[in-house]
Amino acid sequence: MSSSKRKRADIDLERRDDDVDDGSGDHQPGEAAPRVQKEGQIKEGEAQAKEVVEVVVDRGGDGSKEEIKCGTQQGGVMEEDKQSPAASAGNDGADGIDDEESGGGGTRAEEEHMVEAAPGDGDGDHDHTAMAQDELSTMQEEMEKMKEENKMLRRVVDRTVRDYYELQTKLAAYQKQPADQEPKETEVFLSLGGTAPAAAVAEAKSKEEQAALRPSVGSDDTDDGREGLGLSLSLRTSSYEDEARRDVVDGGAPDIVSDVGKARGYALLESSRMSPPASGDLAAAGGIGSQQGVNAANRKTRVSVRVRCQGPTMNDGCQWRKYGQKVAKGNPCPRAYYRCTVAPACPVRKQVQRCQEDMSILITTYEGTHNHPLPVGATAMASTATAGAGAATFTLLSSTSSDAAVSGGPPPASSSYLSPYLQLNSSSQYHSSASPLMSGNMGGGGAQHLSMFGHSSALASQPATLLKYPWPPNPSHGGAAGLGGGKRPFWGTGGVDDVRPTPLPDNAGTMASDPNQFSAAIATAISNVIGKDGQATRSKEGESSNKWGVVVESLPPHE
DNA sequence: CGTCTTTGACCGGCGC
DNA sequence: GCGCCGGTCAAAGACG
Numbered sequence: 001m002s003s004s005k006r007k008r009a010d011i012d013l014e015r016r017d018d019d020v021d022d023g024s025g026d027h028q029p030g031e032a033a034p035r036v037q038k039e040g041q042i043k044e045g046e047a048q049a050k051e052v053v054e055v056v057v058d059r060g061g062d063g064s065k066e067e068i069k070c071g072t073q074q075g076g077v078m079e080e081d082k083q084s085p086a087a088s089a090g091n092d093g094a095d096g097i098d099d100e101e102s103g104g105g106g107t108r109a110e111e112e113h114m115v116e117a118a119p120g121d122g123d124g125d126h127d128h129t130a131m132a133q134d135e136l137s138t139m140q141e142e143m144e145k146m147k148e149e150n151k152m153l154r155r156v157v158d159r160t161v162r163d164y165y166e167l168q169t170k171l172a173a174y175q176k177q178p179a180d181q182e183p184k185e186t187e188v189f190l191s192l193g194g195t196a197p198a199a200a201v202a203e204a205k206s207k208e209e210q211a212a213l214r215p216s217v218g219s220d221d222t223d224d225g226r227e228g229l230g231l232s233l234s235l236r237t238s239s240y241e242d243e244a245r246r247d248v249v250d251g252g253a254p255d256i257v258s259d260v261g262k263a264r265g266y267a268l269l270e271s272s273r274m275s276p277p278a279s280g281d282l283a284a285a286g287g288i289g290s291q292q293g294v295n296a297a298n299r300k301t302r303v304s305v306r307v308r309c310q311g312p313t314m315n316d317g318c319q320w321r322k323y324g325q326k327v328a329k330g331n332p333c334p335r336a337y338y339r340c341t342v343a344p345a346c347p348v349r350k351q352v353q354r355c356q357e358d359m360s361i362l363i364t365t366y367e368g369t370h371n372h373p374l375p376v377g378a379t380a381m382a383s384t385a386t387a388g389a390g391a392a393t394f395t396l397l398s399s400t401s402s403d404a405a406v407s408g409g410p411p412p413a414s415s416s417y418l419s420p421y422l423q424l425n426s427s428s429q430y431h432s433s434a435s436p437l438m439s440g441n442m443g444g445g446g447a448q449h450l451s452m453f454g455h456s457s458a459l460a461s462q463p464a465t466l467l468k469y470p471w472p473p474n475p476s477h478g479g480a481a482g483l484g485g486g487k488r489p490f491w492g493t494g495g496v497d498d499v500r501p502t503p504l505p506d507n508a509g510t511m512a513s514d515p516n517q518f519s520a521a522i523a524t525a526i527s528n529v530i531g532k533d534g535q536a537t538r539s540k541e542g543e544s545s546n547k548w549g550v551v552v553e554s555l556p557p558h559e
Numbered sequence: 560c561g562t563c564t565t566t567g568a569c570c571g572g573c574g575c
Numbered sequence: 576g577c578g579c580c581g582g583t584c585a586a587a588g589a590c591g
């Protein structure tokens with residue numbers, strides 16, 4: 001990753017901080033439970049701040065200025081403000097309007113005041129007055145537009161929040177179903193991209209929702225393929241075999257690819273749990289004499305992540321050893337098999353395969369549960385472990401396409417269902433912290449489809465400070481530090497030292513600078529949310545906020 | 560020299 | 576029972 005990219009991430013981060021302050025007031029990180037509530041409460045006010053954030057996201061996501069204008073109008077103004085200081089006179093006013101608007105103000109009088117004041121800051125020339133008037137009228141029009149958009153956004157957010165809570169309830173109920181009553185496994189599809197996976201979209205109800213929502217959310221976009229980053233999550237039941245097949249099929253879904261083709265960050269997560277692992281599974285994993293025996297248990301937990309990635313594999317923070325490669329039927333691209341080498345007996349494996357339709361998309365499927373402390377940077381497989389263990393840990397992780405990877409953070413103790421989204425937003429310097437436009441029903445047998453696509457980030461209020469320590473500040477996560485076996489740091493470039501408690505901008509920038517990292521983080525987040533059982537919502541603070549290893553070791557007996 | 564990747568062979572599950 | 580296919584093993588080679 002280039003230094004320029006990193007720098008931009010830092011800048012965005014700062015901006016975001018400001019935005020958060022403007023819009024959401026002061027949220028304290030780590031208060032996840034109240035946070036959930038807060039989401040609903042601030043949703044209206046957040047609509048504005050959201051958009052600001054969103055712009056930053058879009059820009060970062062595509063790394064081009066053009067992308068920026070795909071954001072909301074407010075965002076565009078903001079961007080101009082940033083990019084061309086020369087035009088700061090008018091833009092400052094616009095910026096101010098943004099703030100006023102978010103605060104519920106944004107009246108015409110205020111607007112005039114702003115605009116007139118701006119030139120005054122310059123030279124105060126009378127000739128500029130006429131120009132200012134023109135500008136004023138233009139801005140008034142923009143304001144009207146913005147207001148309309150805001151209304152739409154608020155409606156969307158309202159609905160989203162309602163849906164979310166409804167869904168959350170259903171999800172909890174669903175996850176509490178006894179394993180033996182669940183012959184089918186649950187799949188979770190998460191996609192970061194312009195659109196939801198085709199398979200997921202196929203669900204009628206979800207489709208409806210998306211159809212209804214997308215226009216409103218994406219209305220600001222000037223180009224279709226660039227809806228920026230979207231996040232969609234679907235949950236459904238299916239047979240294990242089907243899932244395996246879908247690994248290929250989904251990847252090949254034309255509509256996905258087409259959309260993905262333009263979205264920088266894309267990830268699809270697929271989490272499967274045939275049934276909760278027996279309590280002995282981990283023990284077996286730990287003692288793995290025969291991996292075969294363990295595999296059966298391990299396979300109960302599968303997480304598939306699709307990330308647009310140029311490298312042969314995405315760096316998810318763990319160490320892997322390739323032990324095989326095979327050309328799977330239906331996809332000419334060979335599938336590589338990796339084994340976790342963090343611990344000698346770790347049963348976790350992953351399969352990496354390029355998407356047939358879009359070679360730039362890497363489909364990584366993690367399988368199994370780690371039997372060792374995980375590097376905080378571990379991505380989906382970490383989540384797998386967590387999910388399998390039923391622990392409510394969420395982590396942000398990184399996955400770079402090549403070397404360096406910074407990872408995400410120790411979960412806020414909360415680990416509430418919402419936390420991932422919050423995390424998502426908190427870390428989405430570049431990626432859309434979309435308003436979780438969740439739709440669909442958990443209806444029996446049916447597919448649940450959660451989609452968070454688009455632009456506004458209903459959850460943007462989450463303080464960026466959550467990212468301050470994407471890794472446990474506590475060196476005792478030594479699992480991570482030592483996980484490389486002393487060979488290689490999990491975070492490529494600088495080794496462990498580099499990633500220590502560096503303040504927010506650094507790591508956040510790193511993550512933000514790599515869409516893949518973020519995608520993987522999201523995947524992990526969602527995976528965790530889905531993977532954990534209902535119990536997870538209780539958020540066993542001590543454990544979940546501890547390190548991964550602890551989580552793994554504290555498997556609920558009933559699991 | 561140790562570690563990792565490559566690659567062909569082998570094994571087990573599944574469908575016909 | 577047979578063949579296909581996915582997954583794994585293990586020897587050989589590559590690399591630092």
